[in-house]
Amino acid sequence: MTTQPIGRTHEVTNQAPPLVGHDVAEDAALLEGLRREGADWYAEDLHRLGRLAGSAQAQRWAEEANRQEPELRTHDRYGNRIDEVDFHPSYHALMDVAVREGLAGAPWAQHKPGTHVARAAGFMVWASVEQGHGCPISMTYAVVPALRAAPALAEQYEPLLTSRVYDPGLRAPLGKRGLLAGMGMTEKQGGSDVRANTTVAAAQPDGSWRLRGHKWFTSAPMNDLFLVLAQAPGGLSCFLVPRVLPDGQRNTFLIQRLKDKLGNRSNASSEPEFDDTVAWLVGAEGQGVRTIIEMVTMTRLDCILGSASGTRAALNQAAHHVRYRAAFGSRLIDKPLMRNVIADLALESEAATALALRAAGAADRALRGDDAERALLRLATAVGKYWVCKRQPAAVAEALECLGGNGYDEASGMPRLYREAPLNGIWEGSGNVNALDVLRALARGPESLAAFRAEIAAAQGGDARLDAAWRRLESDLVLTDDAELRARRLVERMALVLQGSLLVRYAPSAVADAFCGSRLAGDHGLAFGTLPGGVDFAGVLERVPALCWETTASPFGGGDGADAAG
Numbered sequence: 001m002t003t004q005p006i007g008r009t010h011e012v013t014n015q016a017p018p019l020v021g022h023d024v025a026e027d028a029a030l031l032e033g034l035r036r037e038g039a040d041w042y043a044e045d046l047h048r049l050g051r052l053a054g055s056a057q058a059q060r061w062a063e064e065a066n067r068q069e070p071e072l073r074t075h076d077r078y079g080n081r082i083d084e085v086d087f088h089p090s091y092h093a094l095m096d097v098a099v100r101e102g103l104a105g106a107p108w109a110q111h112k113p114g115t116h117v118a119r120a121a122g123f124m125v126w127a128s129v130e131q132g133h134g135c136p137i138s139m140t141y142a143v144v145p146a147l148r149a150a151p152a153l154a155e156q157y158e159p160l161l162t163s164r165v166y167d168p169g170l171r172a173p174l175g176k177r178g179l180l181a182g183m184g185m186t187e188k189q190g191g192s193d194v195r196a197n198t199t200v201a202a203a204q205p206d207g208s209w210r211l212r213g214h215k216w217f218t219s220a221p222m223n224d225l226f227l228v229l230a231q232a233p234g235g236l237s238c239f240l241v242p243r244v245l246p247d248g249q250r251n252t253f254l255i256q257r258l259k260d261k262l263g264n265r266s267n268a269s270s271e272p273e274f275d276d277t278v279a280w281l282v283g284a285e286g287q288g289v290r291t292i293i294e295m296v297t298m299t300r301l302d303c304i305l306g307s308a309s310g311t312r313a314a315l316n317q318a319a320h321h322v323r324y325r326a327a328f329g330s331r332l333i334d335k336p337l338m339r340n341v342i343a344d345l346a347l348e349s350e351a352a353t354a355l356a357l358r359a360a361g362a363a364d365r366a367l368r369g370d371d372a373e374r375a376l377l378r379l380a381t382a383v384g385k386y387w388v389c390k391r392q393p394a395a396v397a398e399a400l401e402c403l404g405g406n407g408y409d410e411a412s413g414m415p416r417l418y419r420e421a422p423l424n425g426i427w428e429g430s431g432n433v434n435a436l437d438v439l440r441a442l443a444r445g446p447e448s449l450a451a452f453r454a455e456i457a458a459a460q461g462g463d464a465r466l467d468a469a470w471r472r473l474e475s476d477l478v479l480t481d482d483a484e485l486r487a488r489r490l491v492e493r494m495a496l497v498l499q500g501s502l503l504v505r506y507a508p509s510a511v512a513d514a515f516c517g518s519r520l521a522g523d524h525g526l527a528f529g530t531l532p533g534g535v536d537f538a539g540v541l542e543r544v545p546a547l548c549w550e551t552t553a554s555p556f557g558g559g560d561g562a563d564a565a566g
């Protein structure tokens, strides 16, 4: 007599295999952007990082770093303040890869053209695994140009901020093999309006300063160095605050608590208080915003890269699922309506990727002295930060829905992507603040508008719908009394025209055509999956990486993995 093993009531069928064992960098839009923006030389390294990002090991690190959250230890067993945060070893593993692969400060020590583009592509690939640890990595990348406003400090610390060694732990900074940096701007009474900061700074006879006050959101408090805004007698100023002083003594950095955040849970965000905290002035007294804006420009670029990466990761999870999952007799990717949803998400993602890498290319060339690119960067980061970050939550929610109930389950990884999605829209200039910043750039810098105009003109004649959208937009770029009221609408249109121009110039015609028809000519609904019938769906879908990736895992009774784009 044969018996069924206990608990074996059924066979598991029609579940997609895990998306693992692939090369995340095997991605046409990403690789073309890398080449276009001048960093083709990085492709081999990007693939190596892409294979690590697609590995089961990296996915386990991401899951563990979020499941076991950072823990604050304010005091030691004797009651002394220690203000340390413990992280899961998997967080350290993620950080180690990011620093070693040059995603933190390393590009500033490399002088090869395309360095910042290479780093941008690497950041996008690695952030697709886990976004929380990207915060300290971004801040360390971004701090370098701001710190250069204090040449003596930069001379000491820059070699360690650009190091590829991850050396965690609170020790005298100059004795470490690599340093990480953070920023403290936001206070309880205001984050966008930093002029309202109440932390005060008092000059000392030895040339240092002492800070007293609080910050309401200071992420990665175990980093070594922070740029902090405080009110000096001459006005709001930027200061360097080390966690440990040069002589090895702990500086006063009282972490009152960690934030209990919606997402981004692998990353600690803290509320520190400063009391007689030792600091050094960076830049001129009273020029705090002008100094720290050098850091903010680069973290805003990273917000675009991070959101483009999060959108692409969600698209790939959705595409992978529908490639294998069947319903009502055939695979989901063969259902016309699901093809519409995935293709629409793919357009959004491709446009975000193109804009992100174009901004990174502008940054790279601007840093090498190209004034036109610097002018473009000013507008492209503000416009891109507004739009790419704003689209991420909607796109990720739609991608999650493609997995059905499985997408709502933590094990799918989609809830983590979803919780992360609104963050970049808030940090470093929330939506409105960014939109208003675009107005400021338009009003104050005619060279930025000229550079933007030249960028769009390069695509002129490529698509009549793009040309018409630009004509309508151009006349609205003359700022009127109600410009503030209209700012979001204006910036959205600028973003779409910029994305459209990039796709018309560089993407396959199927992608550019569908983008212009839906986003610029208005043949589209309010939700994703509302592309019109004339779209070349196969042409758009064949660009979706996860519809092409070979994974190492075998399907659990899923589809045959045949080409799903055709």
Ligand SMILES: Cc1cc2nc3c(=O)[nH]c(=O)nc-3n(C[C@H](O)[C@H](O)[C@H](O)COP(=O)(O)OP(=O)(O)OC[C@H]3O[C@@H](n4cnc5c(N)ncnc54)[C@H](O)[C@@H]3O)c2cc1C
Pocket (backbone or CB within 6 Å): 182, 183, 184, 185, 186, 189, 190, 191, 192, 193, 217, 218, 219, 220, 261, 264, 269, 423, 426, 427, 428, 429, 430, 431, 432, 433, 436
């Ligand atoms: C996960 C996370 C990590 C963070 N890490 C850091 C960090 O490391 N360091 C740091 O300094 N900060 C950090 N922040 C704080 C973040 O930068 C601020 O929350 C952000 O700048 C907004 O400031 P606020 O919260 O004070 O909001 P507010 O400034 O009060 O803004 C609230 C809303 O009003 C809008 N608004 C503001 N001004 C205007 C206006 N003139 N017209 C119309 N609308 C307006 C904003 O767009 C926003 O939607 C972090 C935030 C998060 C969520």
